[in-house]
Amino acid sequence: MxxxxxxxxxxxxxxxxxxxxxxxxxxxxxxxxxxxxxxxxxxxxxxxxxxxxxxxxxxxxxxxxxxxxxxxxxxxxxxxxxxxxxxxxxxxxxxxxxxxxxxxxxxxxxxxxxxxxxxxxxxxxxxxxxxxxxxxxxxxxxxxxxxxxxxxxxxxxxxxxxxxxxxxxxxxxxxxxxxxxxxxxxxxxxxxxxxxxxxxxxxxxxxxxxxxxxxxxxxxxxxxxxxxGFDPDLVPSTQDRGAVTDRPLVFGYVGTVSPKVPLGDFVKGWQLAKQQSDDLRDAKVKIHGYLGYYAQPRADMLAIINNAADDQVSYEGPVGKAEIAKAYDEFDVQLLMLGKGRYVTSGKVFEYLATGLPIVSVHDPMNAASDVLRGHPLWFPVKDVADPQTIADALIEAARAARTADEGIRAKAREFGASYRxxxxxxxxxxxxxxxxxxxx
CATH class of the missing domain: 3.40.50.2000 (Glycogen Phosphorylase B;)
Structure with missing residues (x-):
């Protein structure tokens, strides 16, 4: 040596x-x-x-x-x-x-x-x-x-x-x-x-x-x-931002959208949720990252997003890791969209945990990511990704939490995430x- x-x-x-x-x-x-x-x-x-x-x-x-x-x-x-x-x-x-x-x-x-x-x-x-x-x-x-x-x-x-x-x-x-x-x-x-x-x-x-x-x-x-885990210097501030009461909510996703990600199912659930909840009436979805594994966005994924533009779903393109905190700072609720698989976690889940913000899990309940998130006080799992109504239900619950969650619940969420540094x-x-x-x- x-x-x-x-x-x-x-x-x-x-x-x-x-x-x-x-x-x-x-x-x-x-x-x-x-x-x-x-x-x-x-x-x-x-x-x-x-x-x-x-x-x-x-x-x-x-x-x-x-x-x-x-x-x-x-x-x-x-x-x-x-x-x-x-x-x-x-x-x-x-x-x-x-x-x-x-x-x-x-x-x-x-x-x-x-x-x-x-x-x-x-x-x-x-x-x-x-x-x-x-x-x-x-x-x-x-x-x-x-x-x-x-x-x-x-x-x-x-x-x-x-x-x-x-x-x-x-x-x-x-x-x-x-x-x-x-x-x-x-x-x-x-x-x-x-x-x-x-x-x-x-x-x-x-x-x-x-x-x-x-x-x-x-x-x-x-x-x-x-x-x-997550890198402390690359995530947004974990200080309590308080309940969102004076503006439309922003739901956000950061990461590669692989072909396994249920993007189309999510959009259907989102459209239902906007129809059913006043909290989501003017809400937006911002998707950051790559559409597919390569630099050129996949046309089919881009079409799904563009077709939902009237429902305020937008594609924001890739975001550099050093600028990622700025993207998170716009979010009130995070979207964890993953492909189905018992062995699937994704590194993104740990980054999401660091913020202390509400998380909607748009993935199969049996994914390994559920094991990580279980116990998080602001976690809203989708019961059946194939059913747009269950996606809508989780989105509506998360929106309500973004509007009403008190300081105590938000502090517990940040504490829960801190252990995954x-x-x-x-x-x-x-x-x-x-x-x-x-x-x-």
């Missing part, structure tokens, strides 16, 4: 300026290790990757801890290449056949479409980082899961312990609950050996953790829930790893 301070290599694909959902966990994890006195090196993709494919949030780069060293390596994503001038002749002649061939080729180095070829690049880079400044611990976060290969490579060649940090799961479909890969598949074989040799394995919620404990009972002791989730694991790295050395 370095005499001055231990060296942690953090391997991730999405890191600022990437604007993907997992980037906040990556940013916060690396920052917290640095704040706790570790030397931190981040191995990630080059900036062009994010500017071209996912969209970039330049404000996030300002939040990187000044002591962190960033090593950016090339990443190629041919299947998303939109510039026809860069297509091969065979691809231009038969795009579907080329796509099938490319998918198979991607998985030769590592069983992950799109990301498999990145394995050799990050393994080589990780070795160079270790040779230049000995690495004491590797933390690799997924997805993509190919990042684990770099951590495993350092372990096998140089005996560097590693942590596997899952944002979702590799073998589990968190929406359907189905298994994605058979036990004898390459993905399953890779995960078995990775889990076997890992120092720790982190998951974002208890249901995903429990699923993996059942799958790998002999390694259950090294598995931990490290919830996403991100550093409180990370610190126990960082402390344990510090002791183990020191003990091994």
């Amino acid at each position: 370095n005499q001055a301070r231990p060296h942690m290599l953090y391997v991730c694909w999405g890191y600022p300026p990437c604007r993907g959902g997992g980037v906040y966990r990556a940013l916060a994890t690396a920052n917290r290790f640095a704040e706790q006195g570790w030397k931190v090196t981040v191995l990630t993709a080059d900036k062009e990757t994010f500017h071209r494919f996912t969209g970039a949030d330049l404000t996030l780069e300002e939040r990187i801890h000044p002591d962190i060293e960033i090593v950016r390596v090339p990443f190629e994503w041919p299947i998303l290449e939109a510039d026809l001038r860069k297509w091969s002749k065979s691809r231009a002649q038969n795009p579907k056949l080329w796509s099938k061939w490319r998918t198979k080729r991607d998985q030769i180095p590592f069983p992950e479409t799109g990301y498999g070829p990145w394995r050799s690049t990050i393994e080589k880079a990780a070795e160079q980082i270790h040779q230049a400044n000995k690495v004491d611990l590797t933390v690799a976060t997924a997805n993509p899961h190919v990042t684990f290969a770099a951590a495993y490579d350092l372990f096998k060649k140089f005996d560097v312990p590693y942590v596997m940090d899952y944002r979702d799961a590799w073998l589990l479909d968190v929406f359907s609950g189905d298994r994605l890969h058979e036990p004898n598949s390459r993905a399953a074989r890779w995960e078995r050996k990775l889990v076997k040799d890992a120092q720790e394995v982190w998951f974002v919620n208890d249901p995903i953790l429990d699923w993996h404990k059942d799958l790998y009972p002999e390694h259950a002791g090294k598995m931990h829930t490290v919830a996403n 991100r550093d409180l989730q990370l610190d126990p694991r960082i402390s344990a790893l510090s002791e183990r790295v020191g003990a091994v050395v």
